[in-house]
Amino acid sequence: MYVDPRAEKSMDLYDRAAELIPGRVQLISRRASRFASGVSPVYAASAKGSHFIDVDGNEYVDWANAVGAVILGHADDVVDSAVKEQIDRGSIYTLNSPQEIELAELLVSTIPSAEMVRYTKGGGEACAVAARIARGATGRDVILFSGYHGWHDWYQSANYLADPTTGENPFSGIEPIGVPRSLAGTAIPFPENDLECLKRLLKENEGRVAAIMMEPMRSELPPEGYLASVKELASENGSVLIYDEVTCGFRIAVGGAQEYLGVVPDMTVIAKCMSNGYPMGAVVGSREVMEPAGRMFVSSSYWSDNVGLAASITTINELLRRDSKKGFEEIGEKLKAALGEAIDAAGVPARCTGFYTHPHIDFDVPDESLQPKVKTLFVQEMARRGIHTDGGFKASLANDDEDIRVTAEAASESFRVVMQGLEGSLDELLKADLTQEPFRRLVR
Numbered sequence: 001m002y003v004d005p006r007a008e009k010s011m012d013l014y015d016r017a018a019e020l021i022p023g024r025v026q027l028i029s030r031r032a033s034r035f036a037s038g039v040s041p042v043y044a045a046s047a048k049g050s051h052f053i054d055v056d057g058n059e060y061v062d063w064a065n066a067v068g069a070v071i072l073g074h075a076d077d078v079v080d081s082a083v084k085e086q087i088d089r090g091s092i093y094t095l096n097s098p099q100e101i102e103l104a105e106l107l108v109s110t111i112p113s114a115e116m117v118r119y120t121k122g123g124g125e126a127c128a129v130a131a132r133i134a135r136g137a138t139g140r141d142v143i144l145f146s147g148y149h150g151w152h153d154w155y156q157s158a159n160y161l162a163d164p165t166t167g168e169n170p171f172s173g174i175e176p177i178g179v180p181r182s183l184a185g186t187a188i189p190f191p192e193n194d195l196e197c198l199k200r201l202l203k204e205n206e207g208r209v210a211a212i213m214m215e216p217m218r219s220e221l222p223p224e225g226y227l228a229s230v231k232e233l234a235s236e237n238g239s240v241l242i243y244d245e246v247t248c249g250f251r252i253a254v255g256g257a258q259e260y261l262g263v264v265p266d267m268t269v270i271a272k273c274m275s276n277g278y279p280m281g282a283v284v285g286s287r288e289v290m291e292p293a294g295r296m297f298v299s300s301s302y303w304s305d306n307v308g309l310a311a312s313i314t315t316i317n318e319l320l321r322r323d324s325k326k327g328f329e330e331i332g333e334k335l336k337a338a339l340g341e342a343i344d345a346a347g348v349p350a351r352c353t354g355f356y357t358h359p360h361i362d363f364d365v366p367d368e369s370l371q372p373k374v375k376t377l378f379v380q381e382m383a384r385r386g387i388h389t390d391g392g393f394k395a396s397l398a399n400d401d402e403d404i405r406v407t408a409e410a411a412s413e414s415f416r417v418v419m420q421g422l423e424g425s426l427d428e429l430l431k432a433d434l435t436q437e438p439f440r441r442l443v444r
């Protein structure tokens, strides 16, 4: 396997991890194979603002920002000061913390669907809590979903279902090993924007659907009227409508995609961005759906630790104070324009697509089988120029004009290399192992 001098220490650690950690990493998106393995950095030594330094001593402009969790930028001074002050007063108390109420009030005043709030530590965990509450509140078992909702059994059990025509599992690439087979049929996927499929599933499971859980968007806006129609179907069928805003929330508006798109669900799952990288998640919703949770067993020691609470309160207040909604629109639109110009200048068959919160590069290659090579070559060349991207760009508020300038410059050069590759020297130019998409996503 090729190892570039700039990734030697990273790849050494990655080899050592193979001996000690099953699967080497804790998060699939941190696998070396998600980037240009052998050239891209895998382990970081430090991070500040929009940059990180890897264990080999190379500095990168970060466009992944801790899978989007770091919304204000790495090691934000304001959030970190609040956290440090809180640690000095106690990172967790024997008793409850008044900050639980303060954060709940803040979430209720910011997120349109929020009247009551429960906390967790992560996104998948919050989805599992939402599923439990919806099932408990309706007395029904089935959950129809459209999105990625974490690693828990309730959700992964859907991968026992196979498309009768293609034989394909909903998220091909992930085997539901270890998930009870008896759960098969309790969580059923529907493709994004497919109202007919959703209607059919609701009919087939009449009176049994506790909830429709969905990502209202990821990197593309949903078609006009789609979210409103799903809401109508949920309410006609007495099912709880849950938006999973773990990835789309906060960046598009502090109140989430629901604020921006104007459709309010019954319940919302948030995590990641709410605390600028400190572990925290929440399930918020109407009084009617949330109140029954008081009678359910939903309980864990660390859900209300003071670090997560202090980080969340400070992060949300800072997003509002720094006018993040405008900031993200400006960064995203400028970056899209700059990358578009780089594409035109290189004459490469590519487009910079996606909503401004998550632009990405799509290559229009004549032969689809070349797609993984072309994409990996681009990621490889960007890594060589100190830009960390998997082909997508998830800005933090710390990514600035200078980051955009150097990224566009690196992209121009990288696109030129891709052009050379398309003209015949692809295999020669490509040093890294091919980028691998770990699993199929239901929402783009």
Ligand SMILES: Cc1ncc(COP(=O)(O)O)c(C=O)c1O
Residues within 6 Å of the ligand: 067, 122, 123, 124, 125, 127, 147, 148, 149, 150, 151, 215, 244, 245, 246, 247, 248, 271, 272
């Ligand atoms: C929409 C969505 N839901 C849930 C999750 C799971 O969150 P976590 O990785 O914190 O468990 C993710 C993570 O990427 C996500 O994008």
